[in-house]
Amino acid sequence: MEVYLDTAATSIKKPDCVYKAIDNFMRTIGASPGRSVHKQGIRASRIVTDVRDKIAGLLGINNSSHLIFTLNCTEALNLAIKGILKQGDHVVVTSLEHNSVMRPLSAMIEERDITVTRVRSDADSITDPDDLRNCLRPETVLIIMPHASNVTGTIQPIEECCRIARKHGILSLVDAAQTLGCVSIDLTRLPIDLLAFSGHKCLMGPQGVGGLYIRKGLCPVPLKYGGTGSASSEEIQPDILPDKYESGTPNTPGLAGLSAALDFIAAETIEKIRQSIFEIGKIFRDGLETIKDVVVYGPRDMRFNVGIFSFTVKRRDPAEIASELEDRFGIMIRVGLHCAPSAHKIIGTFPEGTVRASIGYFTTKEEVEYFLKSLAEICND
Amino acid sequence: MTKERSIITFSSTHDALQAERIAREAGIRVRIIPVPRWISTDCNMGMELPIEQKDLLRAKLKAKCIECNFVNWKPEKQ
Numbered sequence A: 001m002e003v004y005l006d007t008a009a010t011s012i013k014k015p016d017c018v019y020k021a022i023d024n025f026m027r028t029i030g031a032s033p034g035r036s037v038h039k040q041g042i043r044a045s046r047i048v049t050d051v052r053d054k055i056a057g058l059l060g061i062n063n064s065s066h067l068i069f070t071l072n073c074t075e076a077l078n079l080a081i082k083g084i085l086k087q088g089d090h091v092v093v094t095s096l097e098h099n100s101v102m103r104p105l106s107a108m109i110e111e112r113d114i115t116v117t118r119v120r121s122d123a124d125s126i127t128d129p130d131d132l133r134n135c136l137r138p139e140t141v142l143i144i145m146p147h148a149s150n151v152t153g154t155i156q157p158i159e160e161c162c163r164i165a166r167k168h169g170i171l172s173l174v175d176a177a178q179t180l181g182c183v184s185i186d187l188t189r190l191p192i193d194l195l196a197f198s199g200h201k202c203l204m205g206p207q208g209v210g211g212l213y214i215r216k217g218l219c220p221v222p223l224k225y226g227g228t229g230s231a232s233s234e235e236i237q238p239d240i241l242p243d244k245y246e247s248g249t250p251n252t253p254g255l256a257g258l259s260a261a262l263d264f265i266a267a268e269t270i271e272k273i274r275q276s277i278f279e280i281g282k283i284f285r286d287g288l289e290t291i292k293d294v295v296v297y298g299p300r301d302m303r304f305n306v307g308i309f310s311f312t313v314k315r316r317d318p319a320e321i322a323s324e325l326e327d328r329f330g331i332m333i334r335v336g337l338h339c340a341p342s343a344h345k346i347i348g349t350f351p352e353g354t355v356r357a358s359i360g361y362f363t364t365k366e367e368v369e370y371f372l373k374s375l376a377e378i379c380n381d
Numbered sequence B: 001m002t003k004e005r006s007i008i009t010f011s012s013t014h015d016a017l018q019a020e021r022i023a024r025e026a027g028i029r030v031r032i033i034p035v036p037r038w039i040s041t042d043c044n045m046g047m048e049l050p051i052e053q054k055d056l057l058r059a060k061l062k063a064k065c066i067e068c069n070f071v072n073w074k075p076e077k078q
C-alpha cells in the first residue's frame, strides 16, 4: 500500500477533470493568451479569463482583474511584500510565517531598512489579536499572517486581526496557501487588502499556479516587466490590471487545469470539502493521541485545524520515523522544519523539527487508519 | 452593400473577454476580432457588432465599468 500524506506541500491526487483539461488544452488549443487574436489565441485567452472569474467568484470579488496569477504562492507573497514596502517601513508578522514571507522580508531589511516585529502565538500556534494590536507602531504599514500554519495546521483569527489593521489604516496581507480551496474565504466580509494563494495545494490544480488578490486602489510595484500583449506600442509597463503584474507567457496549461479543479470544487462545495477534512482529521488527531510516546502539536479541536498534524515521538529522531513509515509501510510524510523555523521555536521543536502528516479531500478513512496502525507499530518496537 | 458595423477597442484582453461575456449574457451577437491597424488601441483584441446594438452594449459595459471605445466601420471602405 502507498499512502501520500503530504498535501500541505502539494496535493498529489487531482480530480480527473484536471488531467483532462491540461491534456485538452495542450492538444487542441496550445496557443498563447493575451497576444494573438486568432481562433486559438482567443480560446487560450478565454481560459485565462474564465479561471480568473472562477477564483474571483470563490473569493467574492466582483472585479476579477484584481486577481493576479503567479507561478506559486511564494511569488505572490514576494510581489506583495516587495511591491508594497518602502524605505523605513515597519511590518508586523506572526511567529508562524513560512520562509516565503520571512525571506523577502529579510531582503527588505537589508535593502530598504524596514523593521519587523513578530507576534508570538500561543502553545497551540494561535495568534492573539490583542498581542498583534500591541505590536503596532505609527510607522507600521503592513501586517502579514498565514490563514493557517503549515506546521500545525492552526487556523488564525484573520478576521479580527485584519479588522484591527484596517482600523489603524494599516494594510493586511494574508497567506492563504493552506486554506483557499478547503476553507471558505469571503472577501465581501473580510477586510483583507492582499491575499496570496497556491493553486496546487487544496485548490487541487497542478503545480506552477498561484495568485495574489490586490484590493482596488493598491498599486504595488511589479516584480517583473514586459511580455504583455497589451500596450504594444509602449516601452513602459502598462498600468492596466491584470496585465501590469502578469509579465510573459503564463502557465496556460496549468491555468486550464486549475479552472477544471475550480469546477470540481464548486460542484462539491467548500463546505463539503471542509466537513470531510474535519471528519477524517478528527480520526487522525484523536488516533495520534492514543499512540504511546507520540507528542502532537497544535489544537486538538478540528474546527481550528485544516488537516495538518505535526508530531514527534519521544526519544526518536523525526527523520528516523519518516524513513520507517516509508520503508516499512509505504507512507509518505514530511519531516523537518517545513520552511517555518520560528513556528517550531514556539512549540519547542527547533531545530529537530517534527514529523508532519497532512490530509486532503481525497484522503480516505482507510488510509488514516492504516497510518495510525503503522505508526503505532513503529512506536511499540 | 456591406452594412456599417461598430468596432469596440479595450485596454486589455481581460476587458475584451469580460465584455464578450456581458454581450453574450445580454443576447447581443458580437465577434472577437483583431483590431484593424487604422484604429489606435492599447490592446489588439477588439470586438465587432451590428451598429444597431451599439447603444445597448455601451450601456451594459458602462454599468460594469468596462472602459472601451466604439468606432464605426464600413467594411467596404477599408
Ligand SMILES: Cc1ncc(COP(=O)(O)O)c(C=O)c1O
Pocket (backbone or CB within 6 Å): A008, A009, A072, A073, A074, A075, A098, A100, A146, A148, A149, A150, A175, A177, A178, A197, A198, A199, A210
Ligand atoms: C503557509 C505557506 N505559505 C507559502 C507557501 C509557499 O507556497 P508555494 O509552494 O505555492 O510557493 C507554503 C507552502 O509551501 C505554505 O505552507
